[in-house]
Amino acid sequence: MIHRLRSAFFLALTLPALAGGCLTTSSFGPAPHDAHKVKIEGNCLELADPTSLSFDGFLRVLTEHLAADRRHSAYVLFERFPEHSAALAGRVADAGPIADFLQTEKMRPLLSDASPRRQSAERFIQRALRGPSKDAAQAWREAARALVHPHLLADPVLFEKWVEARPTNTDWPTETFSALRPTLRDRIPSEALDKDRGDGVVWLAIGSWRLQRGEFRRALSAFKQSEAMGDECLKGWALLHQAEAMKSLDQSASAATVLASLAERADPVLRRAAWSKLGGFKLQDGHTQQALVFLTKALDGKASFPGSGIALADLGITLLTLGQDENGLDYLHRAQEVLSRQGQTEVLLASLENELRFHEHLNNADSREKTRERIRQIEASTHPSVHRE
Numbered sequence: 001m002i003h004r005l006r007s008a009f010f011l012a013l014t015l016p017a018l019a020g021g022c023l024t025t026s027s028f029g030p031a032p033h034d035a036h037k038v039k040i041e042g043n044c045l046e047l048a049d050p051t052s053l054s055f056d057g058f059l060r061v062l063t064e065h066l067a068a069d070r071r072h073s074a075y076v077l078f079e080r081f082p083e084h085s086a087a088l089a090g091r092v093a094d095a096g097p098i099a100d101f102l103q104t105e106k107m108r109p110l111l112s113d114a115s116p117r118r119q120s121a122e123r124f125i126q127r128a129l130r131g132p133s134k135d136a137a138q139a140w141r142e143a144a145r146a147l148v149h150p151h152l153l154a155d156p157v158l159f160e161k162w163v164e165a166r167p168t169n170t171d172w173p174t175e176t177f178s179a180l181r182p183t184l185r186d187r188i189p190s191e192a193l194d195k196d197r198g199d200g201v202v203w204l205a206i207g208s209w210r211l212q213r214g215e216f217r218r219a220l221s222a223f224k225q226s227e228a229m230g231d232e233c234l235k236g237w238a239l240l241h242q243a244e245a246m247k248s249l250d251q252s253a254s255a256a257t258v259l260a261s262l263a264e265r266a267d268p269v270l271r272r273a274a275w276s277k278l279g280g281f282k283l284q285d286g287h288t289q290q291a292l293v294f295l296t297k298a299l300d301g302k303a304s305f306p307g308s309g310i311a312l313a314d315l316g317i318t319l320l321t322l323g324q325d326e327n328g329l330d331y332l333h334r335a336q337e338v339l340s341r342q343g344q345t346e347v348l349l350a351s352l353e354n355e356l357r358f359h360e361h362l363n364n365a366d367s368r369e370k371t372r373e374r375i376r377q378i379e380a381s382t383h384p385s386v387h388r389e
Contacts, residue, residue, distance in 0.1 A: 053213065058084045066097045071379050074101060076346055080213050082118070082155050121146040121158050128165040136167045148179035156209040156222070163202055172197055180205045186306045186344065188237040189269055200230025204238060211245060220245035236262060236270045237306075240277065247281055256281065269305045272298045276311035283314050291318045309338035313351045320358060329355070349378060 053061075058081055065074040078084075088102075101107060124143035128136045143162050147153050166172075177197050183205045184193055193201060207222030220242055227238035239258055246255035259281075262274035279294030295315040299308070312335035319328030332355050339348040352375050359368035 053081055053084075055084050055088075059088070062088075062098065066101055069379070071101065072345055072349060075106060078107070079154055080209065082153055083157070117146050117153055118155065118158065121153070121162070125158070125161050125165045128167060133167060136165075137170045140165055140167055140170060141173060144173045144176050148175055152179045152183070154183065154209050156206045156213070156215075156218070159202065159206050159209075160222075163199060163206075172202075177201065182343075183208055185342065186310075187241060188234065188306060192233045192237065196231045196234045198229065200226045200228075200234045200238065203229060204234070204241070207238075207241060207245070211241070211248070214248075216245050216248040220249065233267075236265060236267065237273075240270065240273055243277060247284075252281065252285075272301075272305040273307055276305070276307055276314075279311065279318075280314050283318055288318050288321045292322070309335050309342060309344060310347060312338060313347070313354075316351075317354060325358075329358070345378065349375060352378070 058077065062074055062077055065071070065077065088098075121143050124139045124146060127139035128143060130136075140162070143165070147155075147158060147162060174197075177193065180201065181190075181193060184201070187204060187208055188201075203222050203226035207219045207226060210216075210219035210222055223238050223242040223245060227235045227242070230238055240262055243255040243258040243262075246252075246258070256278065259274045259278045263271055263278065265271055265274075275294045275298035279291045279298060282288075282291035282294060291314070295311055295318060298305075298311050299315060305311075312331050316328045316331030316333075316335055319325075319331060321328075332351055336348055336351050336355075339345075339351060352371055356368060356371045356375065358364075359371060
Protein backbone atom coordinates (compact mmCIF):
# COMPACT_ATOMS: atom_id res chain seq x y z
CA MET A 1 0.00 0.00 0.00
CA ILE A 2 1.34 3.41 -0.94
CA HIS A 3 0.44 6.21 1.42
CA ARG A 4 -0.34 9.37 -0.56
CA LEU A 5 0.42 12.84 0.72
CA ARG A 6 0.09 16.09 -1.16
CA SER A 7 2.62 18.86 -1.16
CA ALA A 8 1.14 21.75 0.81
CA PHE A 9 3.12 24.15 -1.37
CA PHE A 10 1.58 22.69 -4.51
CA LEU A 11 -1.93 22.76 -3.11
CA ALA A 12 -1.51 26.43 -2.24
CA LEU A 13 -0.40 27.08 -5.79
CA THR A 14 -3.24 25.39 -7.70
CA LEU A 15 -6.78 24.21 -7.29
CA PRO A 16 -8.37 20.88 -8.22
CA ALA A 17 -10.21 20.90 -11.52
CA LEU A 18 -11.76 18.61 -14.08
CA ALA A 19 -10.44 18.26 -17.59
CA GLY A 20 -12.30 16.10 -20.05
CA GLY A 21 -14.76 15.11 -17.36
CA CYS A 22 -12.35 13.54 -14.88
CA LEU A 23 -10.26 14.82 -12.02
CA THR A 24 -6.68 15.30 -13.15
CA THR A 25 -3.70 14.73 -10.91
CA SER A 26 0.04 14.81 -11.31
CA SER A 27 2.47 12.69 -9.30
CA PHE A 28 5.96 13.80 -8.51
CA GLY A 29 8.86 11.39 -8.31
CA PRO A 30 9.34 7.89 -6.92
CA ALA A 31 8.89 7.12 -3.26
CA PRO A 32 11.95 6.31 -1.15
CA HIS A 33 12.49 2.65 -0.32
CA ASP A 34 11.51 2.57 3.33
CA ALA A 35 8.72 1.36 5.57
CA HIS A 36 6.66 4.49 4.98
CA LYS A 37 6.54 4.79 1.22
CA VAL A 38 5.00 8.11 0.33
CA LYS A 39 4.03 9.32 -3.08
CA ILE A 40 3.74 13.09 -3.29
CA GLU A 41 0.66 13.96 -5.25
CA GLY A 42 -0.69 17.31 -6.30
CA ASN A 43 -3.89 18.46 -7.98
CA CYS A 44 -3.18 20.29 -11.21
CA LEU A 45 -5.55 22.59 -13.03
CA GLU A 46 -5.52 21.48 -16.66
CA LEU A 47 -7.78 23.39 -19.01
CA ALA A 48 -8.57 23.04 -22.69
CA ASP A 49 -8.39 26.83 -22.81
CA PRO A 50 -5.39 27.81 -20.65
CA THR A 51 -6.64 31.37 -20.21
CA SER A 52 -9.85 30.61 -18.38
CA LEU A 53 -12.07 28.01 -16.76
CA SER A 54 -15.29 27.67 -18.77
CA PHE A 55 -18.66 27.78 -17.08
CA ASP A 56 -19.20 24.06 -17.77
CA GLY A 57 -15.81 23.29 -16.26
CA PHE A 58 -16.64 25.47 -13.27
CA LEU A 59 -19.92 23.59 -12.77
CA ARG A 60 -18.19 20.20 -12.97
CA VAL A 61 -15.57 21.20 -10.40
CA LEU A 62 -18.24 22.62 -8.10
CA THR A 63 -20.28 19.42 -8.35
CA GLU A 64 -17.18 17.36 -7.56
CA HIS A 65 -16.38 19.45 -4.46
CA LEU A 66 -19.91 19.26 -3.08
CA ALA A 67 -20.19 15.51 -3.74
CA ALA A 68 -17.04 15.05 -1.65
CA ASP A 69 -18.34 17.50 1.00
CA ARG A 70 -15.47 19.90 0.29
CA ARG A 71 -17.60 22.94 0.98
CA HIS A 72 -14.73 25.28 1.69
CA SER A 73 -13.11 24.36 -1.62
CA ALA A 74 -16.45 25.10 -3.32
CA TYR A 75 -16.54 28.54 -1.73
CA VAL A 76 -12.95 29.23 -2.78
CA LEU A 77 -13.94 28.30 -6.34
CA PHE A 78 -16.53 31.11 -6.31
CA GLU A 79 -13.97 33.57 -4.96
CA ARG A 80 -11.51 32.67 -7.71
CA PHE A 81 -14.00 32.74 -10.59
CA PRO A 82 -16.50 35.49 -9.67
CA GLU A 83 -17.51 35.89 -13.31
CA HIS A 84 -19.43 32.58 -13.13
CA SER A 85 -21.44 33.44 -10.00
CA ALA A 86 -24.33 35.28 -11.67
CA ALA A 87 -24.52 32.77 -14.50
CA LEU A 88 -24.78 29.88 -12.07
CA ALA A 89 -27.56 31.45 -10.00
CA GLY A 90 -29.87 31.44 -13.02
CA ARG A 91 -29.11 27.91 -14.18
CA VAL A 92 -29.48 25.83 -11.02
CA ALA A 93 -32.56 23.83 -10.04
CA ASP A 94 -34.48 24.91 -6.95
CA ALA A 95 -33.42 21.80 -5.04
CA GLY A 96 -30.24 19.77 -4.80
CA PRO A 97 -26.69 20.09 -3.41
CA ILE A 98 -25.76 23.17 -5.43
CA ALA A 99 -29.02 24.97 -4.65
CA ASP A 100 -28.58 24.24 -0.94
CA PHE A 101 -24.99 25.45 -1.05
CA LEU A 102 -26.00 28.71 -2.71
CA GLN A 103 -28.43 29.36 0.15
CA THR A 104 -25.82 29.21 2.91
CA GLU A 105 -25.21 32.40 4.88
CA LYS A 106 -21.76 32.85 3.43
CA MET A 107 -22.78 32.32 -0.19
CA ARG A 108 -25.88 34.51 -0.38
CA PRO A 109 -24.15 37.90 -0.07
CA LEU A 110 -21.41 36.75 -2.43
CA LEU A 111 -23.96 35.94 -5.12
CA SER A 112 -26.32 38.84 -4.50
CA ASP A 113 -23.87 41.64 -5.28
CA ALA A 114 -21.32 40.02 -7.61
CA SER A 115 -23.11 40.68 -10.91
CA PRO A 116 -24.28 44.28 -10.16
CA ARG A 117 -20.84 45.27 -8.90
CA ARG A 118 -19.12 43.79 -11.94
CA GLN A 119 -21.46 45.71 -14.22
CA SER A 120 -20.95 48.91 -12.24
CA ALA A 121 -17.16 48.55 -12.31
CA GLU A 122 -17.25 47.90 -16.06
CA ARG A 123 -19.32 51.06 -16.69
CA PHE A 124 -17.01 53.26 -14.65
CA ILE A 125 -13.92 51.79 -16.32
CA GLN A 126 -15.39 52.56 -19.74
CA ARG A 127 -16.10 56.15 -18.64
CA ALA A 128 -12.54 56.48 -17.39
CA LEU A 129 -11.24 55.36 -20.78
CA ARG A 130 -13.48 57.59 -22.88
CA GLY A 131 -14.48 60.60 -20.83
CA PRO A 132 -12.82 64.03 -20.35
CA SER A 133 -9.85 64.05 -17.98
CA LYS A 134 -11.76 65.42 -14.97
CA ASP A 135 -14.66 62.98 -15.37
CA ALA A 136 -12.25 60.13 -16.16
CA ALA A 137 -10.46 60.48 -12.84
CA GLN A 138 -13.74 60.46 -10.91
CA ALA A 139 -15.06 57.46 -12.88
CA TRP A 140 -11.83 55.57 -12.24
CA ARG A 141 -12.14 56.17 -8.49
CA GLU A 142 -15.78 55.03 -8.58
CA ALA A 143 -14.62 51.85 -10.34
CA ALA A 144 -12.12 51.31 -7.54
CA ARG A 145 -14.91 51.54 -4.99
CA ALA A 146 -17.06 49.05 -6.87
CA LEU A 147 -14.14 46.59 -6.91
CA VAL A 148 -13.54 46.63 -3.15
CA HIS A 149 -16.87 47.47 -1.44
CA PRO A 150 -18.44 45.86 0.50
CA HIS A 151 -15.76 43.23 -0.02
CA LEU A 152 -12.98 42.64 -2.53
CA LEU A 153 -14.07 41.38 -5.96
CA ALA A 154 -10.99 39.31 -6.77
CA ASP A 155 -11.44 39.43 -10.53
CA PRO A 156 -8.12 39.68 -12.39
CA VAL A 157 -9.84 40.58 -15.67
CA LEU A 158 -11.58 43.61 -14.18
CA PHE A 159 -8.52 44.69 -12.20
CA GLU A 160 -6.35 44.58 -15.32
CA LYS A 161 -8.84 46.79 -17.14
CA TRP A 162 -8.96 49.11 -14.13
CA VAL A 163 -5.18 49.43 -13.91
CA GLU A 164 -4.86 50.16 -17.61
CA ALA A 165 -7.63 52.79 -17.42
CA ARG A 166 -5.92 54.86 -14.70
CA PRO A 167 -5.74 58.48 -15.86
CA THR A 168 -2.35 60.17 -15.79
CA ASN A 169 -1.38 61.73 -12.44
CA THR A 170 -4.28 60.08 -10.62
CA ASP A 171 -3.32 58.78 -7.18
CA TRP A 172 -4.03 55.19 -6.19
CA PRO A 173 -6.93 54.90 -3.70
CA THR A 174 -5.74 53.96 -0.21
CA GLU A 175 -8.74 51.68 0.24
CA THR A 176 -7.59 49.52 -2.66
CA PHE A 177 -4.37 48.55 -0.92
CA SER A 178 -6.21 47.88 2.32
CA ALA A 179 -8.53 45.52 0.42
CA LEU A 180 -5.60 43.79 -1.29
CA ARG A 181 -3.72 43.16 1.95
CA PRO A 182 -5.31 39.72 2.65
CA THR A 183 -4.49 38.60 -0.90
CA LEU A 184 -0.87 39.67 -0.55
CA ARG A 185 -0.37 38.61 3.08
CA ASP A 186 1.39 35.41 2.01
CA ARG A 187 3.10 36.99 -0.98
CA ILE A 188 5.12 39.89 0.41
CA PRO A 189 6.03 41.22 3.88
CA SER A 190 3.58 43.78 5.25
CA GLU A 191 6.31 46.42 5.43
CA ALA A 192 6.93 46.04 1.68
CA LEU A 193 3.22 46.57 1.01
CA ASP A 194 3.23 49.66 3.22
CA LYS A 195 6.23 51.07 1.39
CA ASP A 196 5.19 50.50 -2.23
CA ARG A 197 1.61 51.47 -3.07
CA GLY A 198 1.62 51.61 -6.83
CA ASP A 199 1.14 49.61 -10.01
CA GLY A 200 3.59 46.91 -8.94
CA VAL A 201 1.53 45.88 -5.91
CA VAL A 202 -1.71 45.71 -7.89
CA TRP A 203 -0.07 43.58 -10.59
CA LEU A 204 1.27 41.28 -7.87
CA ALA A 205 -2.31 40.73 -6.66
CA ILE A 206 -3.49 40.10 -10.23
CA GLY A 207 -0.71 37.56 -10.70
CA SER A 208 -1.71 35.82 -7.46
CA TRP A 209 -5.30 35.46 -8.62
CA ARG A 210 -4.19 34.21 -12.02
CA LEU A 211 -1.93 31.65 -10.35
CA GLN A 212 -4.75 30.40 -8.13
CA ARG A 213 -7.03 30.07 -11.15
CA GLY A 214 -4.45 27.95 -12.96
CA GLU A 215 -3.81 30.65 -15.58
CA PHE A 216 -0.07 30.27 -15.31
CA ARG A 217 1.08 32.17 -18.41
CA ARG A 218 -1.04 35.17 -17.50
CA ALA A 219 0.19 34.91 -13.93
CA LEU A 220 3.79 34.99 -15.13
CA SER A 221 3.02 38.04 -17.29
CA ALA A 222 1.40 39.84 -14.35
CA PHE A 223 4.34 39.09 -12.05
CA LYS A 224 6.70 40.46 -14.72
CA GLN A 225 4.62 43.64 -14.81
CA SER A 226 4.92 43.82 -11.03
CA GLU A 227 8.68 43.47 -11.24
CA ALA A 228 8.92 46.18 -13.88
CA MET A 229 6.77 48.68 -11.96
CA GLY A 230 7.69 47.95 -8.34
CA ASP A 231 10.43 49.37 -6.16
CA GLU A 232 13.62 47.40 -5.45
CA CYS A 233 12.07 45.50 -2.56
CA LEU A 234 8.97 44.50 -4.51
CA LYS A 235 11.02 43.42 -7.54
CA GLY A 236 12.57 40.58 -5.54
CA TRP A 237 9.19 39.28 -4.38
CA ALA A 238 7.76 39.55 -7.89
CA LEU A 239 10.68 37.41 -9.12
CA LEU A 240 9.99 34.86 -6.38
CA HIS A 241 6.43 34.42 -7.62
CA GLN A 242 7.53 34.35 -11.24
CA ALA A 243 9.39 31.19 -10.25
CA GLU A 244 6.11 29.64 -9.04
CA ALA A 245 4.46 30.33 -12.39
CA MET A 246 7.51 29.01 -14.26
CA LYS A 247 7.40 25.77 -12.28
CA SER A 248 3.73 25.33 -13.15
CA LEU A 249 4.60 25.87 -16.83
CA ASP A 250 7.23 23.08 -16.63
CA GLN A 251 10.04 25.64 -16.76
CA SER A 252 11.72 24.03 -13.76
CA ALA A 253 15.29 24.93 -14.70
CA SER A 254 14.43 28.61 -15.15
CA ALA A 255 12.48 28.65 -11.90
CA ALA A 256 15.38 27.09 -10.00
CA THR A 257 17.81 29.63 -11.47
CA VAL A 258 15.63 32.53 -10.34
CA LEU A 259 15.28 31.10 -6.82
CA ALA A 260 18.99 30.33 -6.51
CA SER A 261 19.73 33.96 -7.34
CA LEU A 262 17.21 35.21 -4.77
CA ALA A 263 18.70 32.87 -2.16
CA GLU A 264 21.90 34.96 -2.39
CA ARG A 265 20.18 38.30 -1.78
CA ALA A 266 21.01 40.43 1.25
CA ASP A 267 17.40 40.48 2.46
CA PRO A 268 17.15 37.58 4.97
CA VAL A 269 13.36 37.33 4.67
CA LEU A 270 13.52 37.02 0.88
CA ARG A 271 16.35 34.49 1.18
CA ARG A 272 14.30 32.25 3.47
CA ALA A 273 11.30 32.48 1.16
CA ALA A 274 13.50 31.46 -1.79
CA TRP A 275 14.90 28.46 0.10
CA SER A 276 11.36 27.51 1.04
CA LYS A 277 10.23 27.56 -2.59
CA LEU A 278 13.29 25.54 -3.66
CA GLY A 279 12.43 22.99 -1.00
CA GLY A 280 8.83 22.83 -2.20
CA PHE A 281 9.99 22.26 -5.77
CA LYS A 282 12.34 19.47 -4.70
CA LEU A 283 9.56 17.85 -2.71
CA GLN A 284 7.25 17.93 -5.74
CA ASP A 285 9.95 16.27 -7.84
CA GLY A 286 10.50 13.50 -5.28
CA HIS A 287 13.96 14.67 -4.18
CA THR A 288 13.19 14.48 -0.47
CA GLN A 289 16.76 14.72 0.83
CA GLN A 290 17.36 17.92 -1.11
CA ALA A 291 13.94 19.19 -0.02
CA LEU A 292 14.95 18.54 3.58
CA VAL A 293 18.12 20.63 3.20
CA PHE A 294 16.35 23.65 1.66
CA LEU A 295 13.31 23.58 3.95
CA THR A 296 15.46 23.20 7.07
CA LYS A 297 17.58 26.12 5.94
CA ALA A 298 14.47 28.24 5.34
CA LEU A 299 13.05 27.48 8.77
CA ASP A 300 16.33 27.56 10.70
CA GLY A 301 15.82 30.53 13.01
CA LYS A 302 13.02 32.67 14.36
CA ALA A 303 12.65 35.05 11.42
CA SER A 304 9.26 34.57 9.80
CA PHE A 305 8.57 35.04 6.10
CA PRO A 306 5.53 34.98 3.80
CA GLY A 307 4.63 31.35 3.18
CA SER A 308 6.30 30.03 6.32
CA GLY A 309 3.20 28.00 7.22
CA ILE A 310 3.37 26.18 3.91
CA ALA A 311 7.11 25.59 4.42
CA LEU A 312 6.41 24.02 7.81
CA ALA A 313 3.78 21.75 6.24
CA ASP A 314 6.15 20.72 3.43
CA LEU A 315 8.90 19.97 5.94
CA GLY A 316 6.43 17.80 7.85
CA ILE A 317 5.59 15.87 4.68
CA THR A 318 9.29 15.51 3.86
CA LEU A 319 10.04 14.04 7.29
CA LEU A 320 7.08 11.65 7.08
CA THR A 321 8.30 10.58 3.65
CA LEU A 322 11.69 9.78 5.19
CA GLY A 323 10.09 7.74 7.97
CA GLN A 324 10.61 10.33 10.72
CA ASP A 325 7.05 10.09 12.00
CA GLU A 326 7.32 11.97 15.28
CA ASN A 327 9.18 14.95 13.83
CA GLY A 328 7.00 14.95 10.73
CA LEU A 329 3.77 15.11 12.71
CA ASP A 330 5.26 17.79 14.96
CA TYR A 331 5.97 20.01 11.96
CA LEU A 332 2.55 19.33 10.47
CA HIS A 333 0.94 20.41 13.75
CA ARG A 334 3.11 23.53 13.92
CA ALA A 335 2.12 24.32 10.34
CA GLN A 336 -1.55 23.88 11.17
CA GLU A 337 -1.26 26.33 14.07
CA VAL A 338 0.33 28.94 11.82
CA LEU A 339 -2.14 28.38 8.98
CA SER A 340 -5.10 28.57 11.37
CA ARG A 341 -3.77 31.79 12.92
CA GLN A 342 -3.24 33.32 9.47
CA GLY A 343 -6.69 32.28 8.22
CA GLN A 344 -5.30 30.11 5.40
CA THR A 345 -8.19 27.68 5.61
CA GLU A 346 -7.64 25.97 2.27
CA VAL A 347 -4.04 25.03 2.98
CA LEU A 348 -4.93 24.15 6.58
CA LEU A 349 -7.52 21.65 5.34
CA ALA A 350 -4.97 20.21 2.90
CA SER A 351 -2.50 19.72 5.76
CA LEU A 352 -5.16 18.01 7.87
CA GLU A 353 -6.07 15.76 4.94
CA ASN A 354 -2.41 14.75 4.73
CA GLU A 355 -2.38 13.95 8.42
CA LEU A 356 -5.61 11.96 8.03
CA ARG A 357 -4.05 9.86 5.25
CA PHE A 358 -1.04 9.20 7.43
CA HIS A 359 -3.16 7.98 10.37
CA GLU A 360 -5.29 5.86 8.05
CA HIS A 361 -2.17 4.25 6.62
CA LEU A 362 -0.90 3.28 10.08
CA ASN A 363 -4.37 2.40 11.43
CA ASN A 364 -4.10 4.99 14.21
CA ALA A 365 -7.82 4.93 14.98
CA ASP A 366 -7.91 7.60 17.73
CA SER A 367 -5.71 10.09 15.85
CA ARG A 368 -7.59 9.39 12.64
CA GLU A 369 -10.95 10.21 14.20
CA LYS A 370 -9.63 13.33 15.95
CA THR A 371 -8.22 14.62 12.68
CA ARG A 372 -11.40 13.79 10.78
CA GLU A 373 -13.48 15.60 13.40
CA ARG A 374 -11.31 18.70 13.18
CA ILE A 375 -11.78 18.76 9.42
CA ARG A 376 -15.55 18.52 9.89
CA GLN A 377 -15.48 21.35 12.45
CA ILE A 378 -13.52 23.65 10.14
CA GLU A 379 -15.84 22.93 7.22
CA ALA A 380 -18.87 23.56 9.46
CA SER A 381 -17.49 26.83 10.81
CA THR A 382 -16.59 27.99 7.32
CA HIS A 383 -20.00 27.13 5.92
CA PRO A 384 -22.99 27.57 8.24
CA SER A 385 -26.13 25.55 7.70
CA VAL A 386 -28.66 26.49 5.03
CA HIS A 387 -31.08 29.31 5.86
CA ARG A 388 -33.97 29.84 3.49
CA GLU A 389 -36.09 32.97 3.30
